[in-house]
Amino acid sequence: MNYSLVGRLIWKDWYFQRTAILLALAGGALSLGIVAVGGQAGFTIGLILLVTILAMISAMTVMGNVLGERENQTLAFVMTLPISYVEYTTSKILGALLIFVPFWLTLVIGCLGLIVAAPPIHGLFAFTVIMAVEILVGTCLLIAVSLVTESKGWTVSAMVTANIAINLVGYLVAHIPGISNGMWGTKILWRSAATLSLIVEFALIVLMLGMAFFLQSRKKDFI
């Protein structure tokens, strides 16, 4: 693996997304500020804003960094570099995650911090962690589908699937007895059902990204 070239490609993707990243950072900071000082209404508005910004970053990363290479015909330029397609795939997955994960972590830490600081909603702790990881699962699905298919249509379908999945998972998780019992309580509870849910989510992430690597390594036509 040519790590220095992979790093250079990740830096390139960051460079071309820098304005959007800075704007999203400002938006994220603003949302957290609203959540922190805006009372009950501010909490809701700020949270919606944060999730919207996360969805935007997710879409922007995939559309710009992954699909954009083919659409703008710059993929040929990249593939004339001394790089294999697996290295290219690594750079795209790591690049997208390195843009997305800091925002995602900010959201998770911010939300969990607020929950910990507010005893009346302590019971939402486990549910929030699981749903936050579900957003990461959705983003990994987008990255994998866009890389493997290089198709806008399939990527948009994956976006729709990811959005539906968030609602479905939210509904299902809220009905798992080990999580729903005490969800609206004033104590932070972490039961084995929550751990199992997280294991399933991370296994899905590993499976999707692993599949992306596997399918990419079997591709025979890159341009």
Place this chain on the structure above:
Amino acid sequence: MNDISVFFDGVCKKYPHFSLDNIGLELATGSIMGFIGANGAGKSTTLRILMGLVHQDSGTVRVLGHSMPEEQTAAKLDIGFVSEDLRLYGPATLEWHMNFLRPIFPRWDQPYADGLAHRFDLNPQQKIKGLSHGQRVKAALLLALARRPRLLVLDEPTTGLDPVARVEVLEELMSVLADEDRTILFSSHNTLDVEQISDQITFIDRGKIIDSDNKEAFLDRWRRLRLVLPPDGVVPRLPGFVQVGGSGRLPVVTTNRFEPAMVSACNEMGATVQAVDTMTLEEIFVANVHSRRERGAA
């Protein structure tokens, strides 16, 4: 194999509506090969296989001693590639592209790149999206040449350029290559472009290599003979007969194995040779393609 930069043997690639069939190709180090074919003949697919961007279904490909596609990362360190459908990053400047590539290619030659920018009349601080198509092609050429590649692969670089920009690009390319000992593979459907810079010519049609030789040999051995036949005379079957045109007693015979002795041979067979016409590379290419297609149909 050391003196051969590009080696294809029995290379096949199948698509639903097109296939490359048993491609064999040898390009000696230091030579410039023009790769001519109509649109959709298989030029780009062949060059993409050469670059490792498309994997052949069967056959052997070696480029600069590297087996492709397995060793493509090592091979690509020594290849400069410019293609009709290769685009640079619009929001970035030419200077950004040079800075991006410099640490990747160990032989990157910055003074040479600066000199080329001056020669190509390119402003390194200008964004790519602000350049004309001709300037973008020149920028892509600059970025390929400054790598100091041992093999330069140009896939239809002049396609889509207006006549002025096309001549400019070719002139710049020829002047840049004048004193270089570099192997070049130049594909185009424009025979005039290829004729100007190549010393080897290969024709490809419908996924098959139909002829390959050095340019002078092509121009020497292809001729059109304008004949006058006696009443009830038949067109003499000449060596290297490719096709016959004209009409009635005034046939025009194309041969790809012309020798001066052919004229007297025709006379002995009762046909008078009115004229022996040389052929341009374009005429040779078209005659070659037509005769192969006719034979294929028959």
